[in-house]
Amino acid sequence: MITGKNYIGTTLSAKGTTTYTTFNPQRNKENTTVFTEATPEEINQAVEAASEAFKTYRTVSGSEKATFLNAIADEILALEDELITIYTAESGLPEGRALGERGRTIAQLRMFANVVGEGSWVEATIDPAQPNREPNPRADIRKMLVPIGPVVVFGASNFPLAFSTAGGDTVSALASGCPVIVKSHPMHAGTSELVATAIIKAVKKTSMPNGVFSHLNSRGIEVGQQLVQHPKVKAVGFTGSLRGGRALLDIAANRKEPIPVFTEMGSINPVILLPKATQEKAEIWAKTYASSITLGAGQFCTNPGLVIGIKSEGLFKFSATLVSEIVKIAPQCMLHPKIQENYQKLVSQAKTQKHVEIVADLHTNVDENYAQQTIAKVSGKEFIANKTLQEEVFGPFSLLVECENKEELENVLACMNGQLTGTILSEQNELDDFSTVVDILSEKVGRIIHNGVPTGVEVTTAMQHGGPYPASSDSRFTAVGTDAIKRWVRPFAYQDWPNESLPDALKNENPLQIFRKVDLINTKEAL
């Protein structure tokens, strides 16, 4: 049941006076539950509880954490239709998307359960003593990854399940051994609270320490700011706008003890059409991209907001087909009136930029809160000259950049900001002919795609979701996939520590049967 209250550990609390409701963009009206924003006192209680819980949770075994994560998955599934109903009512997204995203969320939970249940993720490294080394004996040194402490997670507006309350940040942090405090996203506060109830039930069922998870309501920015400033908070995960993300980065950097903040702040995900692909597959790619650009009303961080090609008949055909295909696609409801309003504002801004031409724009009336997909066009020269054109337009918008030649294409890429992804569409040996283009693009992105679309981020071990600033705050980590756990840990070394007092991961006997690096060799053998 949704109460509108905060969870301080397992305790419901609503001491504040600031309240708010969520909005149903499909029906264009407010939802009924009233949510109470967390007070400074409640925020402090949640962090203190997390800090206290950390003392025991940091040493909870991998198999116990696996049981906990699987229990969260079970409890989320047990919410059944109630969750799907509130999800659609708070996001305007269709039921199919809700089900798909729930599936992804459950899969992520079970994936991390497997990772910590198996245990090798701690990267246990053992350099045994060399008592006879000259001139001095070498000590026995053993290292493993340990959790860093309470983590604050800011949910993403565009993934009310998979990147929110029990999403990738929360799950990877809980898997690592860090308590989590979720600052609930105000646009889907009900969905968030329901998921929080599932986590709280799992905490109780698996006897995890109280405070390992808290859930705080927040309408504005104050709750988040206070959380990031709290001395006992040790890391932050955030998905959202550049402005919001940068504000949190600055707060964290100015603390007495600076802490890592992982912000994923958006990207325009350039797609490069090389000449042969343009010539031979213009129509196929145009159809594929009409679909990718409008997927989920364009509300994906990997939405292709920029398509770059070299002027040619093929590029003309690509452009014409993209236009004719995209106008066939029915407009979709956006997440919230504010997001739709912001989309229209940014599209209007793009339209008024010098030499920007709108080539596809649905002039039909669309329902309230629905987005008109839009394609604009500009020359390479103008794109290079106008930094505004690199700003993300969150929604079903893409800008086609027409370059005069290969050199201009390289210059367009060279002037670009950091991105989550870059895509190259090519035929035959074009990648070799355009190796400089590939090189320049590679320095700007975290993931490079060949003959595909950037939307659809696989949750796998090899995934990299995070790119050079401003795509994310720290390109050295990923927000998606098993390696997301690495954001919440630090290496810790034991020197000459008695075997019986070492954590199991580092004991001579290797009781966990994990892979370890012993004297530089990967092995499951005991010492």
Place this chain on the structure above:
Amino acid sequence: MITGKNYIGTTLSAKGTTTYTTFNPQRNKENTTVFTEATPEEINQAVEAASEAFKTYRTVSGSEKATFLNAIADEILALEDELITIYTAESGLPEGRALGERGRTIAQLRMFANVVGEGSWVEATIDPAQPNREPNPRADIRKMLVPIGPVVVFGASNFPLAFSTAGGDTVSALASGCPVIVKSHPMHAGTSELVATAIIKAVKKTSMPNGVFSHLNSRGIEVGQQLVQHPKVKAVGFTGSLRGGRALLDIAANRKEPIPVFTEMGSINPVILLPKATQEKAEIWAKTYASSITLGAGQFCTNPGLVIGIKSEGLFKFSATLVSEIVKIAPQCMLHPKIQENYQKLVSQAKTQKHVEIVADLHTNVDENYAQQTIAKVSGKEFIANKTLQEEVFGPFSLLVECENKEELENVLACMNGQLTGTILSEQNELDDFSTVVDILSEKVGRIIHNGVPTGVEVTTAMQHGGPYPASSDSRFTAVGTDAIKRWVRPFAYQDWPNESLPDALKNENPLQIFRKVDLINTKEAL
């Protein structure tokens, strides 16, 4: 030959007018070579050259980088006595230490040459396509670590070789594929330039791109500040004071594009004497610690600046023996008059703190620039009340904290700042009886030592040299050992990339014969 000029890539340059000399603390007089500080123009040239060099150096093969690093080692050895002479003349450290540190520097170079020559360090991860997966096929995704770009290294005053120009930061960055710009330490500018000539010779001999290494002289803080602000600099390594390190962190955090800064800023490395060890081994540990505290005139980042015990006859004996042993040790020359002056200032400051008692203090006259080793004593209660007592006294100083009981010992640890190391001296099953002490200490440090001394940092795979702030700026990385390379890289993913265009580390055939994680399995097999 030492010219006093800067190296912009392989070109000697001295356009500036600000000049300085180094100082011989043993002879208490200035050395003769005049060094010219780099100008803003020269700084910019060095960064532009590094950025240009990065375009090719980032893809130089592991075996070529290994050849380069081994060539640097060879060229440093070829400097022979000239290097040892200038090292001792600029640091006041004895020849034995110079030889030892050169050995460590050479060993580090060869160790990283082995790491990149072997190649598995890139953590190649391959999740093959699943074309028949329902509802959607899975793409082929392959990930590896790639270098992030030009790195600025600030050498440490206390390790003119092993943590300076060709020290751990430089070598790990070059190994990763990042160009390096060294801001030479003003106290050992001649040593630094000589080492730079060795690196430049190796650059030429192994045909590395010009700009892969530059070396800039600097008397004050301006050169470093300008380097950290430069948009084309992508990361920073620093070893020095908290004040200096924090200033660089703040500059980096306020850039338009914030960049990672790894600062290792000092630590007082608490040592905890548990009761049985105090009772049974007071004299042995006192002798061991008299030596550790004074090693290298106490000028180590892992110097034990704090010894904590519970009041007892044993602790009294430890204290008395420590005093009698430490006064037997001859005072040693410090690195520079300013360092000696700062040491005396901090010792005087400690002496005047409320209830601090000086228990060992050489009242004999010592030579100019020599340090008098000092032991002070304070109660646990006073230590908790007075944060000043946690400030690092760089030199042969240690503070003995006498606690009333176990609870006070825990409180002393709980109030402590982050540290590089923590040490526990115990007998029999004391670790079990003091598990809370171990837990609290573990949250504060990067490395925990049993029945040993914190000084002497092994350069191994399992080493962790870096702890919670303010010991270092980012406890998630190490400055010593092979994993130091992880500071300069980011993961990069290829999706559905043609096999022939992939880097060798990710090709189906595994031509480098490295360990890779393929579908979650560690293997050297081809796909």
